[in-house]
Amino acid sequence: MKDGNIHEDKPAGAFDYAAAVAELEKIAAKVESDDVGIEDMDKCIRRTEELISGCRRYLRSARDRAAALDSDETPGHQGNV
Numbered sequence: 001m002k003d004g005n006i007h008e009d010k011p012a013g014a015f016d017y018a019a020a021v022a023e024l025e026k027i028a029a030k031v032e033s034d035d036v037g038i039e040d041m042d043k044c045i046r047r048t049e050e051l052i053s054g055c056r057r058y059l060r061s062a063r064d065r066a067a068a069l070d071s072d073e074t075p076g077h078q079g080n081v
Contacts, residue, residue, distance in 0.1 A: 015057070015058050017055060020051045023047075023051055024052070027051075030044065
C-alpha cells in the first residue's frame, strides 16, 4: 500500500466498490434533477441495477473472506501450520 492508496494492489479489471458507490451517487443526483428524459431514466435504471449487483457480489465475497479468516483464528484451530 504505497502512498495510502488502498486500491493499488487490485488486479486490472477488478471490481472497484468505491467507484461504484460514487457512480450510484452521481446517478441518483442526475435522476433527481429535472433534466432527465425517459430514455435517460431507462439507461440510469439499467446501470444502477448493474452497479448494485456488482456491489452485492463484492460485499458477499468480502463477508465470506472475513468469515474464513475468522474461522482460521478460532481458538483451538490450527490453521495452516
